[in-house]
Amino acid sequence: MKLEIQIIESLRKGIPPQIGVEKYSVGNEKLIEGIKKYHLSSIDEIGKMRFISGSWGGGKTHLFRLIRDIAFQENCAVSNVELTVDSAPLNKFEQVFYSIVRNISTPTYYQKSQFSDVAPIGTLIEESLYALGGSKIEPESEITYEQYSKAVEKLMANKGIDIDFKKMIQHYWQTYLPDSPNKAVVEQVREEILQWFAGEGTISTFRKRFGVNKMVSRQNAKLMLQSLAQFVKLAGYKGLVILFDEAEQSYSIMRKSALRDAHNNLLSLINNIQTIPGIFMIYATTPDFYNDPKHGIVIYGALASRIGKPEDKPPDALDVIWNLDAVVTELKDYQKAARKIRNIYIEAYPEAKNKISDESETDKFIEELYKKHPKYGTVKFWRVMVTALIQKYDSQMEEKKFPTEKIYKDVIERLREE
Numbered sequence: 001m002k003l004e005i006q007i008i009e010s011l012r013k014g015i016p017p018q019i020g021v022e023k024y025s026v027g028n029e030k031l032i033e034g035i036k037k038y039h040l041s042s043i044d045e046i047g048k049m050r051f052i053s054g055s056w057g058g059g060k061t062h063l064f065r066l067i068r069d070i071a072f073q074e075n076c077a078v079s080n081v082e083l084t085v086d087s088a089p090l091n092k093f094e095q096v097f098y099s100i101v102r103n104i105s106t107p108t109y110y111q112k113s114q115f116s117d118v119a120p121i122g123t124l125i126e127e128s129l130y131a132l133g134g135s136k137i138e139p140e141s142e143i144t145y146e147q148y149s150k151a152v153e154k155l156m157a158n159k160g161i162d163i164d165f166k167k168m169i170q171h172y173w174q175t176y177l178p179d180s181p182n183k184a185v186v187e188q189v190r191e192e193i194l195q196w197f198a199g200e201g202t203i204s205t206f207r208k209r210f211g212v213n214k215m216v217s218r219q220n221a222k223l224m225l226q227s228l229a230q231f232v233k234l235a236g237y238k239g240l241v242i243l244f245d246e247a248e249q250s251y252s253i254m255r256k257s258a259l260r261d262a263h264n265n266l267l268s269l270i271n272n273i274q275t276i277p278g279i280f281m282i283y284a285t286t287p288d289f290y291n292d293p294k295h296g297i298v299i300y301g302a303l304a305s306r307i308g309k310p311e312d313k314p315p316d317a318l319d320v321i322w323n324l325d326a327v328v329t330e331l332k333d334y335q336k337a338a339r340k341i342r343n344i345y346i347e348a349y350p351e352a353k354n355k356i357s358d359e360s361e362t363d364k365f366i367e368e369l370y371k372k373h374p375k376y377g378t379v380k381f382w383r384v385m386v387t388a389l390i391q392k393y394d395s396q397m398e399e400k401k402f403p404t405e406k407i408y409k410d411v412i413e414r415l416r417e418e
Contacts, residue, residue, distance in 0.1 A: 004348035012390045014383035021065045024340040026333050034317025040074045043239035047276035052284035053310040054324035057380045060284045064243045071241040072107040077232050079104040084247040091261035094221040098199045128235035129173045143176040160230035164212040171210050229278035239278040246285035252295045263300045335363045356393045368404045379415045387411045
């Protein structure tokens with residue numbers, strides 16, 4: 001499906017699209033340029049970590065998707081992980097590692113296989129084989145023994161990657177050799193290998209099948225993260241951007257011992273991140289994370305002093321914490337975004353150019369919506385704006401006329417029902 005149509009289909013429902021957010025985003029230009037200049041440009045030299053503070057609906061998801069797209073453009077791999085008590089609690093870093101692996105994506109994977117069943121980490125391993133073997137990736141193409149041997153030699157020469165990590169990569173690569181078994185057997189072998197990276201199965205099985213001596217565990221998870229960072233660079237990428245999204249108040253339902261472990265793991269990451277070149281971590285959470293007297297980092301002096309508190313100012317890339325709640329979005333910003341969305345709509349439906357409102361009419365429509373919407377409404381104006389704008393354009397395409405008041409009421413009712 002055409003990218004512009006995907007964007008419009010998402011915005012029609014008031015939902016940020018998965019890709020292409022940079023095509024209509026406004027207000028983050030300075031921060032994004034700073035991220036590229038100060039962080040992504042040197043990701044292969046030194047590990048870094050930054051934090052995002054933002055209330056619910058404050059734009060954390062939008063910013064993450066924007067950063068992900070920019071990271072892809074800068075030739076980085078990306079892993080977007082939601083930290084929850086059930087699936088990826090920070091007090092159990094081995095589970096966090098599994099989530100990083102399960103959610104890792106490369107630019108190639110995201111562009112060509114967004115809706116594929118192929119595991120993202122499998123795509124990275126495949127890409128690395130062709131990159132290190134000195135050939136281009138072609139559909140259903142075989143790898144020669146010479147290319148395989150060249151890739152293995154480079155893999156084994158990298159001293160920053162754990163030996164068992166290397167063994168599992170090598171076994172995965174072997175499935176691309178000319179004399180590999182039939183497709184069903186190959187897929188089964190690949191699935192078994194990916195289970196090791198995801199922490200599934202038993203060491204006895206993997207030792208017998210692949211000759212490894214350990215699983216990813218609490219004791220070695222951080223070392224495995226270093227191996228992953230080195231492998232991403234070996235595969236031809238500048239580094240790995242990890243986007244941690246702390247689930248709303250998930251830390252507030254942890255037991256005291258679990259919360260202490262989570263805080264210790266976070267402090268350990270902060271203290272050691274510089275020693276992991278190829279990693280840029282961004283940790284997004286709500287303001288309570290910083291100031292809650294029972295569960296926030298204020299109860300752990302060492303951690304609080306290392307991170308600090310959100311400043312009441314728009315975020316700069318070099319800040320430790322990017323405070324999204326300090327960003328003031330004005331009418332002119334919404335109008336600028338609306339004009340961009342208008343251009344996307346025309347790219348999606350070329351016949352719309354002479355049917356939908358021009359830029360000045362679009363500006364006026366957004367101003368009328370802005371005046372109608374309460375400043376502290378339960379539904380964010382951004383969602384109202386994009387949904388109403390697409391509805392207006394859709395009506396104009398069908399040569400129907402609805403007053404702004406009716407469109408606004410329809411959109412508010414629809415969004416409140418969700």
